[in-house]
Amino acid sequence: MSQQLETLTDFYRERSFISFPFSTEDVGKGKSHFNVNTRKYCNFKTPYNRRDFYKITLIYGKGELSYGGNSITIDRPALLLPCPSVPYAWASLSGEQDGFYCLFNQEFFNEHYQFDIFKRSPLFKPWSEPVIFLEEKQRAQIHGYFEQMMEMAHSDYPYKYEALRNLLCLLMHSLLVDKPVAEPGAGELSASSRLLKSFDELLHQQFPLDSPADPLTMRTPADFASSLNVHVNHLNHVVKSITGQTTTHIIKSRILEEAKTLLLNTQWDISQVGYCLGFEDPAHFNNFFKKSAGITPLQFRQSKMSVLI
Structure with a gap:
């Protein structure tokens, strides 16, 4: 693994003991890629690196996020949407870790016009806050989207990749409806x-x-x-x-x-x-x-x- 960049290949290599819904074999070949999983194996420390992929994580459990030289303590339900170009690391502070995460590469983000709106939004930007602490209503909604992703990913539905793309869009739209994504003012x-x-x-x-x-x-x-x-x-x-x-x-x-x-x-x-x-x-x-x-x-x-x- 590079000292400055964690690739999808690195990510899956470090988690070879985990089963994923979609194949992890072709992630370095420029193909569109998406995966989703639970966080039950996330009670360890990750390297402080940039990434070459996007990741959205619903966090249940206490931990410390190091992000762009700053530290954020997460001690209640939160959604993590880091900018791939900003280095970050996660360290668990409690044995109980739960929730979900999905990850996707630039090709997945690029291949459909419906993602264009998010490229113009504060999501995944270096200047936006990477952590959103969730109120119960929003937590339940996002939890539901992830549960639907997991169910769809393990289904035999022939168009499940498209359905997962739509669920991801719904999740991100839900973050923009009431503008909970922290976008700092110019000052x-x-x-x-x-x-x-x-x-x-x-x-x-x-x-x-x-x-x-x-x-x-x-x-x-x-x-x-x-x-x-x-x-x-x-x-x-x-x-x-x-x-x-x-x-x-x-x-x-x-x-x-x-x-x-x-x-x-x-x-x-x-x-x-x-x-x-x-x-x-x-x-x-x-x-x-x-x-x-x-x-x-x-x-x-x-x-x-x-x-x-």
């Missing part, structure tokens, strides 16, 4: 966090794209720095120091997400998809997509469409 954030938040908002405000005739206007770190009135080197430094990723990587990843969404959910030809994303030359879009995804845009569209037929 509560450091200058670096404010800049990262503004960059993230500008990036996601560009999506979804509605027409091939209305292409992206900001595609490079310099474009965003200019809009934010900061030097591009400063923006790059702040983004890298907080997220562990380069500004260029984050922008390209979001463009790739949108490319996949458009290829799957529109009838636009591939040159139109590329143009809308800022690639005037179809060959440049083809090369970008293949370098990032390992296959061409046409191969991606055909492979996904064949699964749906």
Whole structure:
């Protein structure tokens, strides 16, 4: 395991004694992945690392969360939604640990347009509080969603992956209805966090794209720095120091997400998809997509469409 990043492969290797509803064999191969389980084996300490996956945990039991250099004591029912790019660790403070968790990778989060709203929300953001302490009504509702996930994951229903995606969306929507996710005001954030938040908002405000005739206007770190009135080197430094990723990587990843969404959910030809994303030359879009995804845009569209037929 990396000293700085825990992968899904690492996660499952450390828990090889636990049975999961879905196979854990292909998690490192760029495929969409989701799993859900109970927390009955969570009475140990986890490493203080960033992760390459998302995890939502309903916690019953006492413990200490170390998150981004801070410490949070959890001594009552709580929901944990850490930002993968912020290092965190969990240490149990009581023998009794219960609840549920689900985890999913970026591919699962990217592959369907219904998740776009959450990318623009405070969920999983470096500046948002990762812990939500739950009142009884909300706890019961979220507990019910997890119970339905467990039941669905162990069922023989042929479309259970889609049903689980919908249950995950319902869970996250329930967190936004009354805005219980703590999103600090500008005065509560450091200058670096404010800049990262503004960059993230500008990036996601560009999506979804509605027409091939209305292409992206900001595609490079310099474009965003200019809009934010900061030097591009400063923006790059702040983004890298907080997220562990380069500004260029984050922008390209979001463009790739949108490319996949458009290829799957529109009838636009591939040159139109590329143009809308800022690639005037179809060959440049083809090369970008293949370098990032390992296959061409046409191969991606055909492979996904064949699964749906």
